[in-house]
Each structure stands twice: as structure tokens, then as C-alpha cells.
Amino acid sequence: MLKFWKKKNDPTAPKREAAQDDVDANAPQNADAPAESVAPEPTREAPSAAPEEIAAPEEKAPRSWRERLGGSGIARGLGGLFKRNPQLDDALLDELETILITSDVGVTASTTLVESLRQRVRKREFADAAALRNALREALIEQLRPVQQSLDVTTHTPFVMLVVGVNGVGKTTTIGKLTHHHLAAGRKVMLAAGDTFRAAAVEQLKTWGERNQVPVVAQGQGADSASVIFDALQGAQSRKADLLIADTAGRLHTQGGLMDELGKIARVLKKLDADAPNEVLMVIDGTTGQNAVSQVRQFHQAIGVTGLVVTKLDGTARGGVVFALAREFGLPIRYVGLGEGIADLRPFDAEAYVDGLLPVETDA
Template identity: 50%
Template sequence: MGLFSRLRDRLVKTRQGLVEKISELTRRTREIDEDFFEELEAILLGADVGVEATEELIDQLRAAVKEKKLHEPEQVQEILKEKMAILLGSEEQGLNIDQEPPNVVMVVGVNGVGKTTTIGKLAYQLKQQGRKVLLAAGDTFRAAAIDQLEVWAQRVGVEVIKHQEGADPAAVVYDALQAARARKTDVLIVDTAGRLHTKSNLMEELKKVRRIIEREHPGAPHEVLLVLDATTGQNALSQVKLFKEAVGVTGIVLTKLDGTAKGGVIIAISSQFNLPVKLIGIGEKLEDLRPFDPGEFVEALFAEEEKVGQ
């Protein structure tokens, strides 16, 4: 199965909740009137595209319909596809990890979003590119978190810098930076506790970790990736806001896109926060964490059945 076909197949739930409903609307509607726009708005909101992004898309569609003097509802779908692609960004934005090594990637997010799994898959892919990778077990609040990271490290074939459960995360990161330099590491990936984003004291701990990185390696962290679970839909937006304010998020990793009808949240995030989605998770395999290409994503979302396997 080709990469495009695999992506298309993994987006089936979001397609059913968004594109197929829009297609059904355009087929049964005779004219582009206010009722049509209201139904379209309800479909977009139902797929977690978000209030701001939905309003922007509807406004752009109204303008396009007026400007092009469109009368057939089917014509609206192609324009919507184009406008969605624009909202998501014009092109793939890769990770900023080509600076003077070690490049530091700090990974943050709440419990249960797939943060450690994301780190493992990212380490695997970087290693496949010929980069030397080191992991820092900065989540010292749960022994299971350290164990889980070690399992991934063994699976992928990279090393982990760790302390005991309950240790100061900043101390772990300090040691990891020294080790990364000594071992001529290309990329150091820093795990952090899956802290509740509403707990200010835990956010302060994250800020401390970032300060240590900045102090010990000026210019770092080169990326602060916020891992979000796509199945949470609009709840992800509050996480983006708080983590961005606390630690200066540079990019989003959206996991579990294969298991949700709420994939429209990717549009809400891009529109509301002007933050690039850099990676998406579409399955359990190592290669199912993949760079996010806005054009490819929209094409796969709107793809017809006959495109599978091409």
C-alpha cells in the first residue's frame, strides 16, 4: 500500500464525519442559499473544525460564491477543499534539527496523548536518517514513564539518560545535555511529565526544565513539540493555549488521527494559534508517525474511493 493510500485509509472516520456529510449536503441541495450555509456550518462544527476556523471558511465560501457567481452546491466542495488547505499552511514544515549539535527537542503534553510512543517513533525515524539520537527521561514523577521510555529505547536502539523516580527533572536534563555533547549526539529528545495543563506548579516545573536547556545550550531547545490526542477534539485547544504560554511551543504532534471523527481539530489548531502541525500519528507502526503535509492531508481527506492503491 502506498503512503497516500495508507493516509487516506487512516482518515476514514474524519472523512465520514466531515467530507461525506458535505458531499451528501451538496447532492441533496438545489441551490446555495442561507439554509445551505447553515447546514455546512453545522457539519464543520460537528467535525471539530472549531468556531473561528468555521466562521472563516464560511465567510470565504460566501465571498467565492458571490465573486464566481456560483449556483451549483457541488461547486462549493472544491472551493472548501482549497480554503482548508490554505488554512493548514502551504507546505510541510520539517523539524528544526539541523543546527549545531546537539539539537534539542523538548516534548510536552498531558497524560495519555501518546507522548512516549511519539518520542520512540521519532527516535526511530531520526536514526533511520543516520542521526545519532539520545533520550532524556525527564518524566521522573512516574516510574512507569521511565520504564516505558527505556523499552522504546531498546526497541529502537538508542540510549537513555535517567535518574531515579522522584528526581529533579531539570537535573536529568542537565546530565543529558552533558552526555549529548560528550557522545557527539545529533538530536537529544527530552521527555517531560504528562502534567495536567491546569496545574500551575507543574507548568512551573516545565519552565524550569526549559530554562536549564537554554542556559546550558544557548539557542536550544530547537523544538518544543506539544503532543495532542486528536480524539479529544476541541479540548485540545485549551491545551495548546496553556502550553504555548508556558513553554513557547514551536510545533504540534497530533496523534490517534486514525481513531477519531474529530480530525477537523487540526484545522482549528492551525487557524487559531498560527502553529504548524509538524507530525501526525495515524497508526501503531513505527512508520505511522509521519511529517504533516497540508496538501497531502487535504487530498487524502477528500480522496475518492478509486484513488486507493494508486
């Protein structure tokens, strides 16, 4: 049975004022009673609501990678290419190169890949275009395999996941989906509403908390983000949660002050746990294109990103940015977002991803 806390609004709890100027110096000491928390007790048992009950109707049978990714620019481009060009010739290779470049794979990665295929064509390694297609599939999978590294949250308790990224990329939605995923695995999860910039962001996270029946540690809009997340970690430690997922405000990588705030959050957390945060998960909007590469570079410099989530790959994304990120940084791609529903976050799988873009069977 799911065990709930009574709604905890301890009147003795010190209400934290809005932004603290120097959290480093005045780190909160009693975060067991966060200023504002929606607090059913985290539980090791699976939530009473089954995934099917939480998910929107269309998520009852999660759609395949192919269904989700088939509409992307790269999938349509590659599908059409092999349909139009049954002949194994230079025109096919030239068009392949154009498709890869215009799908955000990146110029260097695209030309290198196509050049290596061209040489193999010259050596007569392929009997026909179908053989080339298979070799292309293999080459694409090879590029992604090194970044397929799942996130093990059992290495530390509580495991602290800090979710960062620019505005609107899908951070809060991803947190909701992650919570669902880890609850289903029987973990105690808590959330920290570290996006104190937008009032709506706190409400949005609380809604995900209620939906998943997990506590959300929050303060008001304008509160100090590091303070909220510090409170939440104290709470997670005392309540023996397995996982604390902290939201942060969306920020442009060009906003120096806000980028510095991320470093401050990490420093403040280390006062409680020298290893925290255990994962800095950067969320990337898959429709952003090559700009995603500079975003990751800046965030990585500011806080040391340890894993990526690429969202919105189901929509109008060109789909190639995943290859560009893999090649540029080699950072683990932990998950991909293939839709807005709670079950639409998938652990990244290189082969499934490439299958979604270019299926094994010649259905093109």
C-alpha cells in the same frame, strides 16, 4: 555495521539521589556517566534493523492518509454531505457549517469559511456542488499551508527536542516514532527519560530505546526531571549525538507547579547550551477537541512552544482541531500521528491531510 557501546554502568558514576530541590544552583557536572543508562552508542549509520523489521506487520506498507483519516468525523460528515446534496443551495452551505463546527474546526473559523463560500455562490462562481466542493478543498488547504513547516534538526548539534503535553496524549509513543524516523535518516539519537513522575513511563521509554537501539538516560522514579535532562544533554554533547529527545511528565495545564517545572528544565539546559531547547514540541491528542486550544495556550505561556504534533487522528477524532490550532496560533504543525505503529508518524502535509478528509475525486 552498527557499533554498540558495552552496557555502561560505570560504578564510579555518581548515583543521583531522587529529586534535587534546586537544580539551578546544583546543576550536575558529570552527566557523562548518567545514573542509569541503556547505552548502545548512538551512531550515524542507519540501525541494523530495517524499518520493516521494527514495525508491526500492518505497517509494512504504511496506509494512506485517506485510509487513516477517512473514519474521522469531518471526513464522514463531508463525504455524506456531498452525497446527499448534489444541489448547490443554502441547505448545503448550512449543513457544511454545522459539520465544520461539530468537527472541532471552531465556530469563528467555520462561519468565516462558509460565509466566504456563500458569497462566491451568490456571485455564481460555482456551476454545481462539485465545484463548491473543490473550492472548499482549496480553502481548507489554504488554512493549513502556513503551519506546514517541517522541523530541521540539523541547525544545531546536538539538537535538543523537549517533548511536552498533558497526560496520555502520546508523548512517549511519539518519541519512539521520532527516534525511528531520525535513525533512518542516519542520525545519532539519544533519549532522556524526563518523565520521572510515573515509573512505567521510564520503562516505556527504555523499551522504545531498546527497540530503536539508542541510549536512554534515566534516573529513578521521583528524580528531578531537569536534572535527568541536564545529564542527558551533557552525555549527548560528549558523545556527539545529533539529536537528544527528552520526554517530560504529562501535566494538566492547570497544574501551576508542574507547569513551572517546564520553565526550570529550559533554564537548566541553557547552562549547557544557551540555545537549548532547540524545539519545544507539544503533543496534542486529536480527539481532545476544542480543549486542545486552551492546552496549547497555557503551555505556550509556560515554556514557549515551537512546534506541535497532533496524534490519534486515525481514531475517533473529529479531525477539525488541526484547523482550529492552525488558525488560533499559527504554530508549526510538525507531525501528525495516524496510528500506534512506529511508522505512523507523518510530517504534516496540508494537502495530504485535506485529501484524507475530502479526496479530490468525487468518491463521496
